[in-house]
Amino acid sequence: MTAEEIITSGKIELYVCGSLPTDETQEVEEAIALYPQVKTEVERIEATLINLAEAISPTLSALVWTYILESIRKVRTLDSGSRTNWAAITGWAAAILFLAGIFWMLKENNNLQDNVQVTTTENVILKEKVTTTESDLAAANEVLTILRSKEYNTYTLPGNQAVAPEAFAKVYYNRTEKIAYIDSKGLPPAPNGKVYQVWSLIMDPLTPTSVGLLSDVAVIEGGIYKFENIPDPEAFGITLEPEGGSETPTLNQLYTLGMVTP
Amino acid sequence: MEQPNSLILEMQSGNEKAFFRIYTLYSEALFGIIYSIVLDEGVAEEVLQDSFIKIWDNRISYNIEKGRFFTWILNIARNSAIDKTRSKDFKNSKKNLSTSNFVDILAGSDNLNQKTNAIGIKRFVDALKPACIKIIDLLYFKGFTQVDASKELKIPLGTLKTRNRNCINDLRTMVLG
Numbered sequence: 001m002t003a004e005e006i007i008t009s010g011k012i013e014l015y016v017c018g019s020l021p022t023d024e025t026q027e028v029e030e031a032i033a034l035y036p037q038v039k040t041e042v043e044r045i046e047a048t049l050i051n052l053a054e055a056i057s058p059t060l061s062a063l064v065w066t067y068i069l070e071s072i073r074k075v076r077t078l079d080s081g082s083r084t085n086w087a088a089i090t091g092w093a094a095a096i097l098f099l100a101g102i103f104w105m106l107k108e109n110n111n112l113q114d115n116v117q118v119t120t121t122e123n124v125i126l127k128e129k130v131t132t133t134e135s136d137l138a139a140a141n142e143v144l145t146i147l148r149s150k151e152y153n154t155y156t157l158p159g160n161q162a163v164a165p166e167a168f169a170k171v172y173y174n175r176t177e178k179i180a181y182i183d184s185k186g187l188p189p190a191p192n193g194k195v196y197q198v199w200s201l202i203m204d205p206l207t208p209t210s211v212g213l214l215s216d217v218a219v220i221e222g223g224i225y226k227f228e229n230i231p232d233p234e235a236f237g238i239t240l241e242p243e244g245g246s247e248t249p250t251l252n253q254l255y256t257l258g259m260v261t262p
Numbered sequence: 263m264e265q266p267n268s269l270i271l272e273m274q275s276g277n278e279k280a281f282f283r284i285y286t287l288y289s290e291a292l293f294g295i296i297y298s299i300v301l302d303e304g305v306a307e308e309v310l311q312d313s314f315i316k317i318w319d320n321r322i323s324y325n326i327e328k329g330r331f332f333t334w335i336l337n338i339a340r341n342s343a344i345d346k347t348r349s350k351d352f353k354n355s356k357k358n359l360s361t362s363n364f365v366d367i368l369a370g371s372d373n374l375n376q377k378t379n380a381i382g383i384k385r386f387v388d389a390l391k392p393a394c395i396k397i398i399d400l401l402y403f404k405g406f407t408q409v410d411a412s413k414e415l416k417i418p419l420g421t422l423k424t425r426n427r428n429c430i431n432d433l434r435t436m437v438l439g
Contacts, residue, residue, distance in 0.1 A: 010426055021408070058297055060310075
């Protein structure tokens with residue numbers, strides 16, 4: 001179609017009125033893009049129709065625009081305005097606080113359980129100490145009972161001038177029951193690999209009989225050793241012997257020697 | 263009249279000032295169209311407000327490459343006005359207004375628009391052939407499709423097109439000089 005044919009077809013008038021079907025609308029639009037005179041024709045028809053409509057328009061109040069502006073601004077503020085949803089915020093805050101509270105309580109509970117465990121351990125240790133102390137006390141009482149009783153006689157074994165002049169040992173001896181307690185407090189500590197051995201002695205002829213070693217086996221209480229089944233001795237001697245003790249006393253290592261005759 | 267494409271683009275990007283200038287350019291014409299349909303100034307103002315709010319809300323859907331902007335807003339205004347006449351409260355308050363057209367409005371009232379050329383148009387449309395008045399009323403003011411209009415007027419499509427063109431041509435010579 002030429003520009004003139006489109007212009008005289010009557011389609012442009014219908015196009016401006018919006019009364020053309022889609023296919024013919026497209027046809028007119030193609031012609032507008034192609035021919036400037038068609039576009040000018042469209043503009044003229046449009047201007048005529050606008051003038052006609054304006055001619056029958058009653059006077060327009062300025063309030064109409066005010067109302068339109070208010071409406072579009074209201075919609076806009078509703079759309080873009082970030083309305084704060086306090087209910088949701090409060091809800092989330094409460095949930096977070098609640099979780100934090102639970103974690104805090106779990107932590108507290110753990111701490112308390114730890115404390116209980118520590119306390120329990122401490123209790124066990126204290127109980128052991130009490131038991132030890134009680135048995136120590138019992139042993140000390142036993143020793144004290146022995147020392148105070150009339151069945152036991154007390155002897156001091158003086159130090160051998162040649163070997164250990166400062167040394168001494170105390171013997172508490174029950175002749176009837178043949179029990180002796182030896183207090184080693186006056187003896188120097190036995191060197192490594194050596195041990196003190198106690199001997200009961202008959203003087204004439206000189207017969208030493210081993211009573212036992214001052215070892216952990218015989219200990220009763222710090223430094224006090226108990227020996228039983230001792231043959232009637234006239235004296236007690238203590239020598240330093242190699243570990244395990246000896247058959248006969250090593251006399252050049254005789255630390256103390258004392259008579260126990262009544 | 264050349265279409266103000268740069269204004270339309272500015273409005274489409276959300277510029278209220280551009281929208282106001284477009285309102286200034288087209289509001290009277292749309293008001294005339296709406297008034298010719300609802301025939302009540304108060305109701306026509308209401309419909310005009312709604313129409314421009316719709317234009318703003320849907321401004322993105324218009325494409326300057328396709329179709330005339332005036333035709334687009336003309337459709338919005340006509341449809342809003344026709345919807346209004348179909349609403350219950352409008353039907354209850356109004357009686358029969360089917361007989362009125364733009365010429366009746368022009369003839370029946372002297373205190374319409376004070377535009378100088380309104381007088382000229384009035385004089386001219388008085389001389390418009392009754393067939394022209396009917397065609398322009400249906401196609402332009404009432405928004406009939408060409409098929410519906412040819413059925414309504416009982417004339418073939420081709421005749422409708424030619425007659426409509428001649429009528430608008432007559433009008434145009436008078437209006438634009």
